Amino acid sequence: MNSLLTCLATKSLLFAPPDRPFLLASGATSPYYLDCKGVTLDPKSLRLLARVCAERIEQKSWLPMGVGGLTLGADPIAIALSLEGEKRGHPWLPFIVRKETKGRGTHKRVEGNLPVGCDVVVLEDTTTTGGSAMNAVMVLRAEGYQVLGVLTLVDREEGGKERFDKESVPFEALFTLKEVLARSQELH
Numbered sequence: 001m002n003s004l005l006t007c008l009a010t011k012s013l014l015f016a017p018p019d020r021p022f023l024l025a026s027g028a029t030s031p032y033y034l035d036c037k038g039v040t041l042d043p044k045s046l047r048l049l050a051r052v053c054a055e056r057i058e059q060k061s062w063l064p065m066g067v068g069g070l071t072l073g074a075d076p077i078a079i080a081l082s083l084e085g086e087k088r089g090h091p092w093l094p095f096i097v098r099k100e101t102k103g104r105g106t107h108k109r110v111e112g113n114l115p116v117g118c119d120v121v122v123l124e125d126t127t128t129t130g131g132s133a134m135n136a137v138m139v140l141r142a143e144g145y146q147v148l149g150v151l152t153l154v155d156r157e158e159g160g161k162e163r164f165d166k167e168s169v170p171f172e173a174l175f176t177l178k179e180v181l182a183r184s185q186e187l188h
Contacts, residue, residue, distance in 0.1 A: 004052050005175055007045045008154065009183040011038035026129040026158065032177065034154050036125035040076040050080035053151060054088055056172055057121060062148045065118035068095035070136040073125035077153070081123070095120065097136040109139050116144045127152040127173065130160030137169055154180060 014033040016022045021029040039045040057064070067085070068078035078094035085092035095112030102108050114120065120140060124133040133150045140147055149170035155161060156177045164171035 001052060001174070004039075004045070004048050005179060005183045006187070007039050007042075007048065008034070008036070008175065008180045009187060011042060011045060012036050013180055013184050024128050024156075025132060028128070028158065030156075032181065034126045034156070034177065034180065036073065036153055037076075039153070040073075040080075040125060046076060046080045047084075049077065049153065050084035052174060053077065053081050053123070054084045054090070056151060056174065057090075058088075060149065060170070060172060062121055063119060064092060064121040064148055066095045066112060066114045066120040066145070067092045067123055068097065068112065068120070069123040070097045070132045071099060073132070074123040074136075077123045077125065097139050099135075110143050110145075114145065117146065119146045119148050121148050122150045124150060124152040126154045126156060127160035127171075128156045128158045130163035130171075133160070134163060134167065134169075137167070 012034050014035055016031050021031050022033040023029055039049060067081045068074055075096055082092045082094040093113055095110055095114050098109050122133050122136050127133060137147050147169060149172060150164055151172045154175050154177060155173035161171050
C-alpha cells in the first residue's frame with residue numbers, strides 16, 4: 001500500500017498556480033489535481049494497483065463477476081484487475097460503461113461479456129462528489145446488474161462517500177487526498 005501511495009504522490013498529484021486553480025468534474029475548483037493516469041497508464045504502477053485492488057475486494061468478501069466503471073478513468077484499472085483476478089482464480093470480467101448510449105451498431109451503454117444480472121464492482125480513479133461512479137451505478141442497475149460496491153483509488157472527501165451511503169451503495173477508497181498530500185510532503 002505504501003508503494004502505491006508513493007506512486008500517487010509522485011506520478012499523479014499536481015499543484016496549480018495560486019491564480020489558476022484546477023476545475024474538477026464536479027464543477028468545483030481546487031489547488032490540487034489527481035491525474036491518476038500517471039499511475040493507471042504506467043505498467044509497473046498499474047500492476048501494483050491491480051494487486052492492491054484485488055486484495056481489497058477479497059478483504060470485503062465481494063464476489064463480483066465483473067469489474068469496471070465509467071470510461072475513461074476506470075478502463076485501465078478494470079483490464080489490469082481482471083488479469084490479476086485471473087491469476088488469483090477469480091473470474092472478474094472487465095466492462096466499460098459508456099458516457100452515452102452508442103449511437104450506432106449495438107447501441108450499448110455497457111460494453112463487455114457480462115451476463116445480465118451478474119454481480120459487479122464499480123471502479124473509479126478519483127472520487128470527488130461521486131457523480132461519475134453513481135452514474136455508472138445507475139446505468140448498471142438499469143441494465144439489470146447487481147452492484148456490490150464502488151472501489152476508488154483516491155477519495156477527495158468532498159461528498160462522494162455520503163452520496164453512496166444515501167443510495168445504500170458500499171464505498172471503499174484505497175486512499176484519501178489527505179493521505180496523498182501527506183506522502184507528497186514526506187517526500188519533499
